[in-house]
Amino acid sequence: MSAFSFRRYAAADAEAIGRLYFDSVRALGVRAYTEAQVAAWAPAPVAAEQVQARAGDGRLTLVAEDGAGQVAAFGDLEADGHVDMLYARPDAAGTGVAGELLDRLIAAAREAGADRLYVEASELARPLFARKGFAVVRRRDFEVRGVAIHNYAMEMRLEPDPA
Numbered sequence: 001m002s003a004f005s006f007r008r009y010a011a012a013d014a015e016a017i018g019r020l021y022f023d024s025v026r027a028l029g030v031r032a033y034t035e036a037q038v039a040a041w042a043p044a045p046v047a048a049e050q051v052q053a054r055a056g057d058g059r060l061t062l063v064a065e066d067g068a069g070q071v072a073a074f075g076d077l078e079a080d081g082h083v084d085m086l087y088a089r090p091d092a093a094g095t096g097v098a099g100e101l102l103d104r105l106i107a108a109a110r111e112a113g114a115d116r117l118y119v120e121a122s123e124l125a126r127p128l129f130a131r132k133g134f135a136v137v138r139r140r141d142f143e144v145r146g147v148a149i150h151n152y153a154m155e156m157r158l159e160p161d162p163a
């Protein structure tokens with residue numbers, strides 16, 4: 001049984017998610033990116049209003065809660081099959097929580113009848129997406145806040161469920 005429970009995002013999660021995003025990028029990001037890159041990627045915790053606005057734009061945002069009821073990871077899925085975000089709290093990374101959350105996003109996409117899922121995966125996220133069946137389409141080199149960084153465009157085709 002999972003140590004985590006999964007549910008839809010609620011407005012009360014906004015602040016914790018804004019903080020988790022920052023902590024995750026700063027603490028985990030440095031395993032594959034430079035200090036300058038992670039500072040440009042996440043300059044500060046994301047404001048609760050911004051988290052709420054994004055989560056309320058029609059996408060599906062899921063939250064993993066640990067046994068203490070704290071947000072341990074979150075991820076989202078847009079209507080066109082785009083996984084925009086998948087972030088684990090640093091102390092929860094490597095426990096399988098992000099993988100379980102991604103399984104749920106994939107299942108939701110299947111249920112919605114999507115034929116393709118796609119993501120721009122960081123170096124940290126790439127192995128997880130690959131394990132779930134995503135293939136690298138190309139490496140993307142770009143700048144964020146004037147700092148050069150890279151990630152990987154990955155995609156997964158979904159077969160329609162046999163009726």
Ligand SMILES: CC(C)(COP(=O)(O)OP(=O)(O)OC[C@H]1O[C@@H](n2cnc3c(N)ncnc32)[C@H](O)[C@@H]1OP(=O)(O)O)[C@@H](O)C(=O)NCCC(=O)NCCS
Pocket residue numbers: 024025028029084085086087088089092093094095096097098099100120121122123124125127128
């Ligand atoms: C990307 C990110 C969410 C991936 O998290 P993760 O820790 O690799 O994913 P999981 O929590 O599913 O853990 C998987 C790892 O836990 C291990 N694990 C331990 N117990 C497990 C279990 N019960 N079930 C599955 N995996 C388990 C797996 O072996 C795997 O380790 P490995 O990658 O060395 O093989 C995380 O690195 C992160 O938040 N990074 C910073 C932000 C980021 O890059 N986000 C992505 C932007 S696209």
